[in-house]
Amino acid sequence: MNLLASAIITVMHHRLWVIAIITASLSVVAGFLANKLEAQPGPIFTVVTPQQGTVFHPGDSVTVAVSPSVGITLAVVNVTSPIGSATEEPAVPVQLTIPETLVGFIKIHIVCATQAGAGSDAYVTIDSEPATPAQNILVSPQSLSLAVQGTSTVFSNLTVGRLSVIAQYPGESDLDLSRSSLTTYMSSNPRVATVDFYGHVTAVAPGVATITVSNEGITNTATVQVNVFELRGDLNGDGDVDQDDLNILLKALNTSATGPGDPRDLNSDGKIDAVDARILTNLCSRPRCATK
Amino acid sequence: MQRQVVVIGGLAVALTFCRAALGDVILSLDPLSQVAGVGSSVNVGLEISGLGGFTPPALGAFDITVAFDPTILQFAMGAFGDPILGDQLNISGLGSISSVSSGPGSVELFELSLDSIDALNSLQPATFTLATLTFNTTSAGASPLNLSINALSDAYGDALSAQVQNGGIGVTAVPEPTSPLLVCTALISLLLFERFCRSRWNSAAPRGKRRDILMRLRR
Numbered sequence: 001m002n003l004l005a006s007a008i009i010t011v012m013h014h015r016l017w018v019i020a021i022i023t024a025s026l027s028v029v030a031g032f033l034a035n036k037l038e039a040q041p042g043p044i045f046t047v048v049t050p051q052q053g054t055v056f057h058p059g060d061s062v063t064v065a066v067s068p069s070v071g072i073t074l075a076v077v078n079v080t081s082p083i084g085s086a087t088e089e090p091a092v093p094v095q096l097t098i099p100e101t102l103v104g105f106i107k108i109h110i111v112c113a114t115q116a117g118a119g120s121d122a123y124v125t126i127d128s129e130p131a132t133p134a135q136n137i138l139v140s141p142q143s144l145s146l147a148v149q150g151t152s153t154v155f156s157n158l159t160v161g162r163l164s165v166i167a168q169y170p171g172e173s174d175l176d177l178s179r180s181s182l183t184t185y186m187s188s189n190p191r192v193a194t195v196d197f198y199g200h201v202t203a204v205a206p207g208v209a210t211i212t213v214s215n216e217g218i219t220n221t222a223t224v225q226v227n228v229f230e231l232r233g234d235l236n237g238d239g240d241v242d243q244d245d246l247n248i249l250l251k252a253l254n255t256s257a258t259g260p261g262d263p264r265d266l267n268s269d270g271k272i273d274a275v276d277a278r279i280l281t282n283l284c285s286r287p288r289c290a291t292k
Numbered sequence: 293m294q295r296q297v298v299v300i301g302g303l304a305v306a307l308t309f310c311r312a313a314l315g316d317v318i319l320s321l322d323p324l325s326q327v328a329g330v331g332s333s334v335n336v337g338l339e340i341s342g343l344g345g346f347t348p349p350a351l352g353a354f355d356i357t358v359a360f361d362p363t364i365l366q367f368a369m370g371a372f373g374d375p376i377l378g379d380q381l382n383i384s385g386l387g388s389i390s391s392v393s394s395g396p397g398s399v400e401l402f403e404l405s406l407d408s409i410d411a412l413n414s415l416q417p418a419t420f421t422l423a424t425l426t427f428n429t430t431s432a433g434a435s436p437l438n439l440s441i442n443a444l445s446d447a448y449g450d451a452l453s454a455q456v457q458n459g460g461i462g463v464t465a466v467p468e469p470t471s472p473l474l475v476c477t478a479l480i481s482l483l484l485f486e487r488f489c490r491s492r493w494n495s496a497a498p499r500g501k502r503r504d505i506l507m508r509l510r511r
Contacts, residue, residue: 250389253402254355254442267449273442274355277389277404279449281352288386288406 042120043072045112049093050126057131058175059100064124065093066112075111098128104179127181133216134167137177144211144224146193146203147237147263159235160258163199163222165213183215193224233283235263240285240292249280317342317349317452319356319439321459322421329464333368333428336437336459337375337421338401345418349452351381352412353404354422355442361435362397364463365427372403374421381405381422383415399425400442412447432465 048065056062064076074091091112098106106126113119146159163185165177177183178199185195192207201211203226211222227237235245249264252272257265264272266279281289322337338356343349360367370392373379381403382388390403401423405412439456446452 246389267451269451274353274402274404275443275445275449275451278353278445278447281404281406282409282449287408 042118043112043114045072045120045122047110047122047124050108050124052124053127055127055129056098058098058102058128060098060128062096062098062108062126063093064096064108064110066091066110072112072114075113076108101175102128103130103175103177104128105181129180129182130167130169130175130177132169134175134177134218135170136168137213137215137218137220138166138168139211139213139220139222140164140166142222144201144222145227145236146201146224147227147235148203148205159203159263161201161203161224163195163201163211163213165199165215165220167215177215180215183213186212186214187224188212192226233263233266233280241280241283241289242285242291243289244291246277246280246284246289249277253277317444317454318457319441319444319454320457321437321439324457324459325462327462327464328429330429330432333426334365334461336425336427336461338423338425338439339419339421340454341419342454343416343418344413346414346416348413348448349446349450350412350416351405351422351444351452352409352447352449353381353402353443353445355400355402355444356422357398357400357440357442358425359398359436359438359440360427360461361433364429364431364433364435365461366430367394367399368426368428370399370401370423370425372401372423375424377417377420380416380420381407381412383407384411386411401425402442405447407447409447416447427461429461429463432463434460434462436460 045066045068048067049063050056064074066072066074069090069092072091074094076094076096096108104127106128108124108126109121110124111119111121140163141161144161144163146161148159163178165180165183167175167177169175183199185197185199187193187195187201187209188211189207189209190204192205192209193201193203193211195201195211199213201224203224206226209224209226211224213220213222231239231241233241233245235248238244249272252264253274255272257268257270257272260268262272264276266276266283269275284290318341320339320341322339326334326336328334338358340351340354343351372388372390373382379388382405384407386406386408388403388405388407390401393400393402403422437459439458441454441456444452444454
């Protein structure tokens with residue numbers, strides 16, 4: 001009996017050894033394969049031109065060049081407009097032309113690849129600004145009416161408007177400076193409405209705020225009137241639910257809600273769609289959602 | 293034991309099909325598939341079925357995209373409403389808001405009823421045509437007609453879930469002959485056949501024999 005037990009233990013020991021050897025072999029093979037299959041690293045390169053933050057003018061030509069250029073191909077993708085590319089070796093500099101009407105930051109995506117196909121990329125942001133200062137700037141709209149939902153003590157900022165800044169030049173066509181890095185926006189009352197770098201105005205609480213817009217020493221203003229609404233579906237805050245509110249909702253059809261409190265997302269499912277439109281028709285103050 | 297398994301399996305399958313057939317709202321195309329020649333126009337109805345039928349759920353709004361192959365078909369127009377029953381999202385005459393937006397290879401149909409909840413729930417049938425789409429066939433091939441639901445709402449403003457049945461249009465290279473052409477061809481064929489029979493009759497049977505045959509036929 002003892003002999004039998006010792007024989008079984010010996011076999012078991014052998015089996016453990018066999019299992020250990022197989023496991024070790026498998027891990028070696030797996031490591032080898034993993035090394036083989038691992039993605040080849042892309043080429044290391046530096047962007048010679050344009051330098052980060054360089055200021056150009058609308059209509060300027062921008063040369064995108066990388067170093068080293070031998071042994072790699074160069075492609076410029078995902079630039080505002082137009083997209084240029086060069087696939088020869090050595091990587092020939094790519095010429096881009098900034099559109100005459102484009103003002104503001106332009107993000108350029110540069111991709112370099114080796115002959116084997118491995119690639120790496122870099123981003124460079126340049127700025128396109130008018131060569132001469134504007135004679136006058138116009139802010140549109142001059143008056144903006146926004147609405148917030150809530151009670152007299154708690155408000156949720158819900159509606160967003162956008163200001164556009166048009167620069168006028170003597171003898172030349174107008175230029176949209178809304179996204180220019182030289183354009184600044186300032187709210188006189190951030191407790192009523194705030195404004196961001198690109199002129200998006202967000203209603204915060206009922207009241208009046210003046211937005212001052214400046215570009216290279218020239219200023220202009222726009223008045224923002226913020227109303228409060230407590231009626232569900234009253235998207236323009238005029239005290240009733242009607243076709244005007246429906247039109248506001250339909251303009252945003254099949255888009256995502258701006259947040260949990262977006263008044264257009266009436267079923268709070270995160271998207272504004274035909275279901276919300278139907279809910280709003282049921283909330284209308286008059287048949288057919290007729291206006292007053 | 294085996295028999296029980298078979299019976300239970302069969303029941304499960306049957307229940308699944310019953311649920312699909314009775315309980316679900318289905319969006320489909322009518323006809324599901326059809327064939328037309330190049331250069332013709334084809335009508336396809338967008339149908340809904342499985343609604344409550346004069347009881348909830350009724351359809352309050354829909355937003356549906358139909359995708360097709362733009363190299364084979366070209367969207368021509370879309371008409372809302374059932375050709376026989378009328379627009380079932382405008383039952384009480386309060387109107388509806390509708391739009392058709394077409395892009396390359398797709399057309400989006402949106403309609404929102406301004407009818408009251410009660411009107412939709414009590415007057416809308418279970419099955420009807422939402423809209424009729426007209427396509428022009430531009431080249432030979434087979435184009436799928438794939439439906440995708442952007443949103444479907446019932447009368448109350450609750451989202452409706454639905455199954456979709458996609459369809460397709462086959463376009464043949466040789467245009468199918470039109471009806472008048474077919475009639476003309478048939479008439480000419482009949483005329484030729486009649487002349488052929490007459491000539492055979494005249495040549496085959498002498499005058500006396502013909503009389504005998506006719507007499508026998510009269511009897």
